[in-house]
Amino acid sequence: MSMPFYVAPEQVMKDRADYARKGIARGRSLVATVYDGGILICAENPSSTLRKVSEIYDRIAFAGVGKYNEFDQLRIAGVRAADIKGYAYSREDVDARSLANNYAQILGQVFTHEMKPMEVEILVAEVGAGPADDQLFHILYDGTVMDEDRFTVLGGEAEAIAARMEDAWSEGLDLRAALAAAVGALAGPERTLSADDLEVALLERTAERRAFRRIERSDLPALLPVAPAPAEAPVEDGPAEAPES
């Protein structure tokens, strides 16, 4: 007769967390930051059809990294929850905090009770009437919620990207500067990201109702910082970015 092995709960949780983290680290990262006109969400995403960033409600956006089918399922559940709440009560009653709590409950439940944790990290962002009312909720695979007020990084290399973001970020960045900071932080010193590697969306504070706006790939180059000129064809007035000293 076989006896089940005893495994300490600490070990079980640690194994699950390692599993989830490994899954998330396989994908590419994402940065969300406040800027003077609202919230900018910038993801490294080579696909132009499978989205990481999308609209949930009038002033609320969703972003996810990790396993696509899992965060997409969470996204649709969020759209449903928000639309149902707005339908049953009022559009004003739909808020990011309540959605973030809902997500945290589900992720926490799955993490402790299911065979496999969800290999995702998600973001629920809401643009407020003023910069002080902007909300960024970063939710981890185990249901941990973090409330950020400047910027947040989701994904495998979050720490390194956040450190670069910390250097580039300052209060009251405009869209161009915020995008430059986010793209620079995502790319790191060794890489350059072009429009085709990026998915960018905004929550615009001044929008009348639906604040979510995708910046199409064709419109991105105009907003991105001028790439450092390739060695064989130097631009006359030199590279736009100072070389690393």
Place this chain on the structure above:
Amino acid sequence: MPFFTPGDDPGPDFAALVRRLGLAPEPPTADVTDRLAITHGTTVVAIRYADGVVMAGDRRATAGNLISHRAIEKVFPADRHSGVAIAGAAGPAMEMVKLFQLQLEHYEKVEGSSLSLEGKANQLGQMVRGNLPAAMQGLAVVPLFAGYDLRRGAGRLFQYDVTGGRYEESNFAASGSGSLHAGTVVKLGFREGLSRGDTVDLAITALFQAADEDSATGGPDVVRGIYPVIATITAEGFSRLDDAEIAERFAALLEVLAGREAGTSRVPETSVETRSDER
């Protein structure tokens, strides 16, 4: 937060989701108009023109022979490039518009792209069809749907019957108690490729003439400054006209009509004297 297993998923259909969660109201089991005076919305028209479609609706709601609301709105944006106008029982009609707007937005968010104009028109047809049990108990809703078809580059309009029958009209459509009169005015004034101004004037004339003949249709309320809701739907999207512009156009129409009336002599009322002569 609602989760479904893949085979059991309502997909991007918000109305189905509402039903699944038990939020959809039950249709009444007896004829409600027998016992209650139900508020009704009345006359709406939609006219195709060079750049798209004009939709217009008067502002009166009636309950039996009483006016229950002077400033009700019957023309709504359905999404960026389409609009819906309602006639019939006001309560279920408003509910239908709200659900329809959400349905389109929900689809767009879940699927990541909007429905085709045809798809939107069919969705509304299904909603009207779903309302048939309530319509049988006196709560009929008969909307108009119009939009700018971005794929074809033209305005299109649709009318419905209570069974959800969806009929695409090529030039104009009208619904509600004053639709016979309003429709006739539009029919006589319609020409291919009308300009925006001419089409708005035609809609205003149609609503004025409907109000002239139908007691349930409201005319312009100059005292309170309440004018019909008029919107254009073009490639740029749904846009509601300013009240000031509508007031100005109404003033011009009234001037023309008053000028016509000024010269006409009225058939004399049967006077007391004539009556006494006859005796």
